[in-house]
Amino acid sequence: MSEKTSTWILWTTIGRKVLLALSGLALFFFLIFHLLGNFTLFVKDPGIFNQYAYTLERMGFILYVMEGLLILTFLVHILDAIFVTLENRKARSSSYYKEGNAGKPSRKSLSSKTMIYTGLLVFAFVVFHVKMFKYGAHYVAQNSNIRDLHRLVVECFKTDYIVISYCIAMILLGLHLRHAFFSAFQSLGIAHPKYTPYIEKLGILFAIAIAGGFLSIPVWIYFH
């Protein structure tokens, strides 16, 4: 037993999943605030949404720091996820001729089996999304000098292919979140006979609420 035992914690299978869980939960946090802010699009007066966007923009340095942290979180999550997935493939180098599902209490599902695909597609969507809005047309609101982001959003969400791709992307996000929430707690060692079933239910609720919430905006605008 002369081998050195204290390895760098992140260089272990247990540690890498901690990093994935923490970065994933941070992204969850971001999604919730992003969604709540975007709900101002449901207000009749376009000025409210524009004002909200302007308030964020005016934060200046603080906004840059927050954006930087968000990008960093995404990078950590994605790189860790890719690494973990490649390692997992290596560990199961020969696949089964027939692979079954053992049924409950297993949580293996379409959602848990496709995390890397839903994740990568969601990321592709994020790039497209940021390009379209943050770096999109810069209209100026008529009666104030601030950016009329509302007009751009409405224009985009009146376009068939954009609304359809948003719907697909949000369903993929919902699938990712469905397994993610419970999984993050389990990765952090949080399991309890009484509370874990509630965490699992809350995960499903979150997946539906977040994906459904984001989906409701383009759909609502499209039909108005």
Place this chain on the structure above:
Amino acid sequence: MKNCNFKLLVWRQKGPQEPGKMVAYTVNDISPDMSFLEMMDLLNEDLIKKGEDPIAIDSDCREGICGTCGLVIQGLAHGSKQKTCTCQIYMRDFKDGETITVEPFRSSAFPIIKDLVVNRSALDRIISKGGYVANNIGGAPDANAMPISKETAELALDASSCIGCGACVAACPNSSAALFTGAKISQYAHLPQGSPDRKKRVLEMAQQMDKEGFGNCSNHGECEAVCPQGIKISHIAKMRREFFKASLL
């Protein structure tokens, strides 16, 4: 019930380095009360009579205790019946004429020795890193000298029921050994007898688990569903807590 016929698709592989493939066999006039392994024995007798190479399978007690047997039947480790070993699968569980696939426990950490027999020594090497407790020699200790609450004792006993069959690894899409290692760590982490080596145990066993090339745990929980002892993935969470405590505190 009348006797049945089945078509089998069995993984055949001559040796560790040889390529393998699924080979079709038919077995006829099988009594529904026969166990799956007895059916395999019959097939092997047939093959021997025909001068062919019999199919290599592992088994020992054949009463669900030892964990030596282990086949993936119809894509499920230890077959479709939960909380049983392969040896407790009976032919009455299959429909007459059904095609049944039989494969080895697959994992890069479980090299195939021949056909359906795999080398599970990787699990033994994890155990050798701390799956035991130090005891003073001498007479048996007084039975009630170390009080342990019923709840704690039950948790430790649940974890200790692991027979090390490796079905968790076989069923895991990532071939993770987290349930096996988690059970072995959790078993001692709950008891005062395990406390002297508590930190060292989790660090060294987890490190060995990684070294053997098992995958990461994605929390699919498929392991819990195929475990012949029904060991819960909450023991994986326990291992993780033990690991955090040992490496951070």
